[in-house]
């Protein structure tokens with residue numbers, strides 16, 4: 001790393017998000033627009049949390065930064081890490097100096113926390129998903145009471161369990177009483193808590209008793225664990241309810257053989273560190289989730305799950321929220337503006353923090369500062385190969401190094417589909433390794449050169465084996481507009497199957513989507529017409545009556561683009577529509593390559609570039625890995641569109657071994673690895 005003195009700069013991200021009218025651009029949240037605050041303007045004593053919030057802004061990134069390479073140029077700045085340290089030191093000094101001035105505020109803070117603490121797991125601190133669920137439960141209770149004629153009062157439970165009546169304001173009145181005082185909050189919380197038990201049936205109580213019994217058996221088993229008894233309980237040391245939930249919510253009835261083997265490894269049983277590596281879609285996440293649940297439920301420890309992007313964190317929070325509700329642990333989101341430092345102390349529940357790389361670092365810092373790092377029993381890092389990824393990699397490395405150094409009881413698990421030098425990483429993390437080639441759905445890789453499709457075959461001298469000529473009839477005008485035959489390639493699969501087209505830039509995503517629908521037949525308009533109309537209405541609503549003209553044109557044909565210029569709401573609507581088959585094609589940037597579970601029978605790489613940089617092997621693997629997802633597709637194929645000039649480099653891209661990842665912290669030499677010559681953290 002260069003130890004330059006230059007100020008921290010933010011490489012501005014894709015200044016023109018996309019053409020929208022003025023009203024719309026005013027409505028777009030500031031963080032989604034180009035002109036965010038510059039980090040160099042921060043006062044020196046600014047809190048670390050707010051610095052990390054700025055880093056979060058940089059998570060909305062330009063194409064070249066979407067997934068790979070210099071994702072965040074704040075972090076590319078070589079003096080950034082030193083500045084973080086300075087900021088932390090300054091913050092400590094600032095805290096001391098301002099302690100007396102801030103006593104009043106502090107008292108209020110302490111009061112707030114103490115009130116919340118005394119309430120146990122205060123519902124207002126619950127993640128949104130759980131709040132929504134509770135809101136729904138309360139609504140049901142209220143509705144059933146209204147039906148029973150109790151329209152002006154709400155029954156409460158006395159300590160002896162009998163009900164008493166208490167007048168509460170009606171809904172409209174309550175809405176008009178804006179939530180202002182702490183007293184109101186406490187009252188509301190008590191109202192909710194009082195109402196909640198009414199909804200619990202005897203069957204649910206019994207079920208919960210069975211779960212807690214199973215957990216306590218599993219906990220006992222954990223304590224007496226020995227390598228000869230690898231299976232600790234009904235479901236890898238977890239209650240059968242977890243198995244039922246996996247089946248109910250995910251459709252997973254049995255684990256793959258490799259998953260069982262991995263969960264039964266000695267190092268897993270003995271909670272030492274582990275790196276495991278399998279191809280994309282191999283089912284890695286499920287293993288991590290089982291280990292997380294074991295830590296939360298059986299060891300009653302908190303867990304941290306680190307994922308590279310906000311969208312992935314949100315997807316994971318959604319996916320695990322029901323597990324949290326059913327199994328009684330907290331799922332806490334640390335991404336974008338979400339997340340509290342240090343996290344709220346939970347009296348009776350363990351917490352699963354799901355965090356982006358930057359938020360995970362701040363979280364660990366705050367836990368170290370408050371002497372609570374020992375509460376973290378397990379840290380899981382998805383996409384571990386990102387350790388070698390410039391300054392974001394440096395942040396993962398710092399986070400893990402701190403945990404390794406300070407909390408010997410915290411287990412670290414890293415997973416990746418694209419790790420080259422696993423041995424070096426093992427040295428760094430003092431970890432065991434498990435590797436397997438399993439992929440539940442076969443993936444066939446092709447390249448397209450001129451009008452011929454070749455299959456990728458590393459055994460061939462040229463790496464490519466002739467497969468078939470591409471079938472298309474283009475007019476000369478169309479040939480000019482679509483010289484790479486993207487329309488011909490996508491119409492081989494859509495609308496019956498789904499297709500992802502990775503494009504080098506955001507602008508290109510929008511152009512390609514527009515270009516494809518220009519040449520689609522009218523018949524495409526009729527496919528799931530009503531649902532597409534409803535999607536258009538939802539998109540319009542999400543933009544307060546305004547809508548991106550490109551989406552307006554492409555959605556009726558079942559097409560949309562997907563890049564970081566979309567608002568959260570738009571992204572969610574488009575992802576859902578694509579998952580359910582209402583949309584059959586997404587043109588996207590590399591953001592979509594990192595693990596989001598969207599179906600694609602065919603993945604097309606519009607070119608072997610991200611912006612102007614030639615793809616790395618790991619990038620290529622992540623992109624093509626979106627094709628043929630387990631449980632969604634039965635086969636998958638990828639087609640890389642090549643120009644003659646790129647043919648030679650493409651051979652390395654598709655056939656070479658995976659790149660190594662190197663430390664970004666240890667030496668000035670950029671290619672420093674974690675070999676045995678590295679200083680030990682012991």
Ligand SMILES: Nc1ncnc2c1ncn2[C@@H]1O[C@H](COP(=O)(O)OP(=O)(O)OP(=O)(O)O)[C@@H](O)[C@H]1O
Pocket residue numbers: 250251252253254255256259278279280281282283284285286416417594595596597625629630631
């Ligand atoms: N044992 C299983 N049986 C059936 N489906 C499974 C099983 N394990 C995982 N899956 C499903 O396979 C799909 C891919 O799994 P998962 O996301 O865990 O893979 P991954 O290896 O983490 O992929 P990536 O590296 O692309 O993120 C998911 O839909 C998941 O629900």
